[in-house]
Amino acid sequence: MTGAVCPGSFDPVTVGHLDIITRAATQFDEVVVTVMINKSKRGLFTVDERIEMIAEATTQLKNVTIASWHGLLVDYAKQEGYTAIVKGLRSANDFDYELPMAQMNQKLTGVDTLFLTADPAYSFLSSSLVKEVATFGGDVKDMVPASVHARLLARIAERKAE
Numbered sequence: 001m002t003g004a005v006c007p008g009s010f011d012p013v014t015v016g017h018l019d020i021i022t023r024a025a026t027q028f029d030e031v032v033v034t035v036m037i038n039k040s041k042r043g044l045f046t047v048d049e050r051i052e053m054i055a056e057a058t059t060q061l062k063n064v065t066i067a068s069w070h071g072l073l074v075d076y077a078k079q080e081g082y083t084a085i086v087k088g089l090r091s092a093n094d095f096d097y098e099l100p101m102a103q104m105n106q107k108l109t110g111v112d113t114l115f116l117t118a119d120p121a122y123s124f125l126s127s128s129l130v131k132e133v134a135t136f137g138g139d140v141k142d143m144v145p146a147s148v149h150a151r152l153l154a155r156i157a158e159r160k161a162e
């Protein structure tokens with residue numbers, strides 16, 4: 001039985017994330033998408049909301065589950081018995097950011113990181129850009145799952161009313 005952790009902030013999940021999750025699910029018997037909790041950052045969505053949105057978008061992937069974790073990612077992987085981390089790589093910038101983390105994680109626990117190259121159609125896509133564009137009224141409909149799009153517009157409207 002092979003299993004991998006697919007970690008991230010997922011604030012919110014995008015179609016680029018879903019492409020990586022879907023492809024990871026063809027390579028491993030089990031994939032756990034893990035929403036990493038960063039208490040020093042106020043997200044647009046709560047961790048529970050992020051989990052719900054990922055769950056709604058991955059119902060068809062029967063070997064994908066969702067979890068959250070606060071602390072070191074490798075402690076979660078070790079605790080749950082996962083031997084691999086899967087990440088998407090959009091660009092050389094991603095590689096420069098990811099390489100030291102992958103090496104640190106390998107050094108700490110022996111858990112290896114496997115990179116899947118992003119579909120070029122999504123290589124510009126990030127949760128941060130989606131939020132920024134949507135905040136200023138840009139069309140991000142094709143960049144997130146439909147249920148995320150609805151929640152995104154609603155949350156942005158709520159925040160503007162605050």
Ligand code: PNS
Nearest residue numbers: 007008009010036071072073101104105
């Ligand atoms: O979606 P993101 O924000 O690019 O994901 C980055 C994330 C959350 C996967 C990364 O920052 C992480 O693994 N954080 C957990 C804390 C940790 O293990 N830090 C040590 C990394 S060597």
